[in-house]
Amino acid sequence: MTRCSDLAAGDAREGTAPPGERWFLVEHPGPWGRVAFAQSGLDPAVVTALDAWARTARGRVLLIRRPGRRSAGGPRRWFRVDSRPGHESVRTGTVTDDAGLVDALSAPGTAHPEPLYLACVHGRHDTCCAVRGRPLAAALAAVEPDRTWECSHVGGCRFAPALVLLPHGFVLGGTSPAQGVAAAAGYADGVVDPAFLRGRSTDPPAVQAAQHHARLVTGARGVDALRVVAVDAPGTGRWRVRMAGPDVEVELTERRVDPGRPLTCAATAPGWMREFDVLALRS
Template identity: 60%
Template sequence: MTAPAPEPQRVRCADAAEAAGDLMEGSAPPADHWFLVEHQGPWDRYVLTGSGFDRAAAGALDRWAREWVGRVLFVRRPGRQVRPAQRRWYRVDGRPGHESVRTGLFTAEAELVDVVADPAAGVTDDGPLILVCAHGRHDQCCAIRGRPLAAAVAAELPDHTWESSHVGGCRFAAAMVLLPHGVVLGDVAAVDGPKIATRYAAGQLPEAGVRGRASLSPVVQAAQHHARIATGAYGVDALRPVDASPDGAGIWHVRFAAPDVTIVLRERRVDAGRGLTCAATAPGWMRVFDLLDVAAPDRAAATH
């Protein structure tokens, strides 16, 4: 009797996206605010509905996320850690001009119900916070690519670095989030992580791999990417969005200040022809932004 042929090994989503050259600008998940909860794990696929987490605290965090356009993430220090008696929480405002971090400690998860209800809870934290998605139960690419990156960054900035639960956009693993600005990066190699984190701590963004700032709309995220290339302005607070105006047929005019530049993009929906996560059971689609025009000042005059 002939043995059945083995099923072909499925290509992981991050490898497939890399091979296809998927564009990542404009793909940061929407979030004006972030709430981070230290939780050693194990993390279930959907952390607030599993992971043995207190039900009242989970409900409070879920309501907070919907009210504040926020994202709730579990975080833990890279590597094997002993569960501490007290754990840390962070509340982050990532909106332009409002960047701030507050933090505190809790012993029982039920304490978070009162913390979430009080925007003034805790104390101010100077940051920065560097998150690396390493949520293997949500997508294996996040663990395979994320854990080495988190370890590399933690070796340089141990007090500022955390592994996190699912960020979004698994096919762009390894994903890094720079807080308080809420800038999401993709395809970050472990060797590059420490330099990127140190650069961010000094107020600068990398010249490649920025998916976007989560508090901005996808079209503004993508336009800001092209504006950085056009002007050479990689300061984290450079290129303040002024206006984003549709002009029919998916055309957008996006204007920035400091430095002044206008980016014209075409927004399209593209069928990927493949699943966009390792767990996907059907082909997905992608939002793509084509650069049509740039009206920019002289590059030498750009503010860095």
Template identity: 55%
Template sequence: MIATPAQRCADLAETAGEPREGTAPPAEHWLLVEHPGPWGRFALRESGMDPGAVAQLGSWAARVNGRITLVRRVARRPSIRDRPFRWFRVDARPGHEQIRTGEFSDAAELTRSTFAEGRVWPEPLALVCVHGRHDTCCAVRGRSLATTLAAEFPESTWECSHLGGCRFAPSMVLLPHGFTFGGLRPADASGLFQRYLDGVVDGRFLRGRSSHPPAVQVAHHHARTATGAVGIDDLRLTKTTRTGDTDWRVVFAEPDCIVRLREGRIPAGRRLTCATGPVRTIRVFELLDFRY
């Protein structure tokens, strides 16, 4: 099913005013695999890579709560025969943030990327989803954002395959922290990335941090809004408790605060991706209480 411009998922989400918070893709670890394309709808499986290597990478991701993403340089399309390619392995867990990198020329070297020592990559990375075969909005909105960001930060910026939450296109992930943003305009991207380099999180477009579950992502949003905390390491998660079938209690330190939420569903009646039909409801979290 192909969406017309008036039916595109990102336009529908904007019209509905759907909240972004709590929608970052879940991942405590990331593996970025350089691949010039083409990317099928299911990028890794339809990438033309060795099926055995794909299976081993998938097992690693399932074991460590990881996410595998294909990446490529903006506006550069080398041949698949141009080797070696680069991999990045990212630890996005709070307090463990690190990027390591290496190169691979064949399937055996690629499978070793999940445990190879590699070398420390000292600079943050920005991934922009441009995966048009998965969702039209990501291609239409993502490519201009990636081009604009790469003009200022060419070594840090990569186009990437599907991130999730296509209706919030264009989507961008900043690593190693896994901060995920949506609904950005190209003019916003460079300033947002520079603030991240300076240790500041821009909360205006923040969907959440990938290493946190959705309830914590939403609680983090409310805590940042209420306290004014903007540092990348502010609001350290200390405890998450499910206090009923639908209620959550999330405790942060630095600064100390407690957020109580209620999880629920609201009617949608619209598509959440350009390639699928409408869904009946979407998940939301209501703020019940905040204590600072």
């Protein structure tokens, strides 16, 4: 069977990371419904509160669980992550019931200095996420069990498996399990390889694409490299992005591409893609 991730093998990854300046992760062993929070048995009032937080904080809320573990019971872990440049941090705590999650949205919690690795395995949302995400999660857990979690829908299913590196919010796609393990190890050492990088969740698509091409040209690999200084839109569908550390300016155009196919296994109609073309790169 040909799946969406097979058909998307040639699609451009850069500029496709989902938006999110903050993340709220809730341990929920399962089962997960197709719409993770609304259909996974959580208290509806809590779902409403989490949704309101996400809208206000420009955040993303995900269900998480340890790879291979499905049993419920006992306290559940939560993580509140700030991915904004210069504010990268993780706070954590536990709850014994759903109501405690509302307090956790603003609770001080405990500082969590270790990075988090999330592998999307949300098969009820898209088959590719389960088929490709679970082997990645298992491989990561084999070497970094305390840092690794399976997670619900991230976005961009055709780039499965999706790997999220927190707290920075880097989103990778299309790695093999071994490549994902190597990428996570590099991130822990302060390095990100653009080979599978879709972008950083804190940046808009045009900036993600600009940084991708700047990393390719300059060789900058540091997680804090290429800090965004200014973003201008000199014309419709045109962008100019200035970065520092090292100093680079990228001009690019944005275009809509109609591939003539559904973009996910679950989709029933053709979708469209955003792609970027570099006009100039000055360093």
